[in-house]
Amino acid sequence: MSNSLENFSKPAQSGDTYVLAPLPYADSALEPVISAHTLSFHYGKHHKAYVDNLNKLVAGTPFAGQSLEQIIAETSGKADKAGIFNNAAQIWNHMFYWHSLSPNGGGEPPSVLKQKIEAAFGSVDNCKQELANAAVTQFGSGWAWLAQDGDKLVITKTTNADSPLTGNLRPLLTVDVWEHAYYLDYQNRRPDYVKAVLDKLINWEFAAANLVG
Incomplete structure (x- = not known):
């Protein structure tokens, strides 16, 4: 897929179920700045938990199958939808963070x-x-x-x-x-x-x- 923001408006889905999108590099690719140990917990535990939680929270609701950006926009600032917002936004934020990093990063911008x-x-x-x-x-x-x-x-x-x-x-x-x-x-x-x-x-x-x- 192309490397830009538009990738994140449509999360990895199987029908109405959100799935944990793959990392754009191997667990060890960011070492020594970020260890494979940290990445395995951050991605494999924390990020995955947000995906699992969102699937439980939106099952059988009008939010099921919507893009993350749609869910974020419709639940932001609504106390009764805080759980849905937090998990959808954290999935989006983490997907965006993984792509904000690169094994060949740093240096001069384009x-x-x-x-x-x-x-x-x-x-x-x-x-x-x-x-x-x-x-x-x-x-x-x-x-x-x-x-x-x-x-x-x-x-x-x-x-x-x-x-x-x-x-x-x-x-x-x-x-x-x-x-x-x-x-x-x-x-x-x-x-x-x-x-x-x-x-x-x-x-x-x-x-x-x-x-x-």
């Missing part, structure tokens, strides 16, 4: 993305620093995002399962700062995990593919 980054932040290094700051200062569980707001790029952070999708922003890439994303490898050293991801794994090509306009 020129079209680099130009927008420089226009918004002054330099790629400034962008990385602001993204790292968002990731490190996110209190508790959540996500740091590079997103597109109309013609400009912005950095934002969200709590728990929230994402820029609920704020009319277009996500370009994300860094997961839930503890299960890094604790087995880095313990409480979230800044070290974030720096390593941004320096060595961040998938600028994926972000560039997500640009519009």
Whole structure:
């Protein structure tokens, strides 16, 4: 499949049942920044649990078979649908996170993305620093995002399962700062995990593919 945001509006499904989409690389492909041990738990336990939970929650409801983006849009901010929202959004967020990383990541962004980054932040290094700051200062569980707001790029952070999708922003890439994303490898050293991801794994090509306009 092509490497862009549109892949995630239609999750892997078998009829009305959501299935755990495969990782875009082997469990060990992100080592030494993220170990195969961490990835096996993060993907095989946490991500899978969201898929299993969503299937249970939407079975026999009008949400069954809808795209994740449809479910997120229709359940966001509704207290009585919080369980459905949280699990659907976490499936989407994790799928997006896996593609925001690459064994050959880091380095320089493609020129079209680099130009927008420089226009918004002054330099790629400034962008990385602001993204790292968002990731490190996110209190508790959540996500740091590079997103597109109309013609400009912005950095934002969200709590728990929230994402820029609920704020009319277009996500370009994300860094997961839930503890299960890094604790087995880095313990409480979230800044070290974030720096390593941004320096060595961040998938600028994926972000560039997500640009519009």
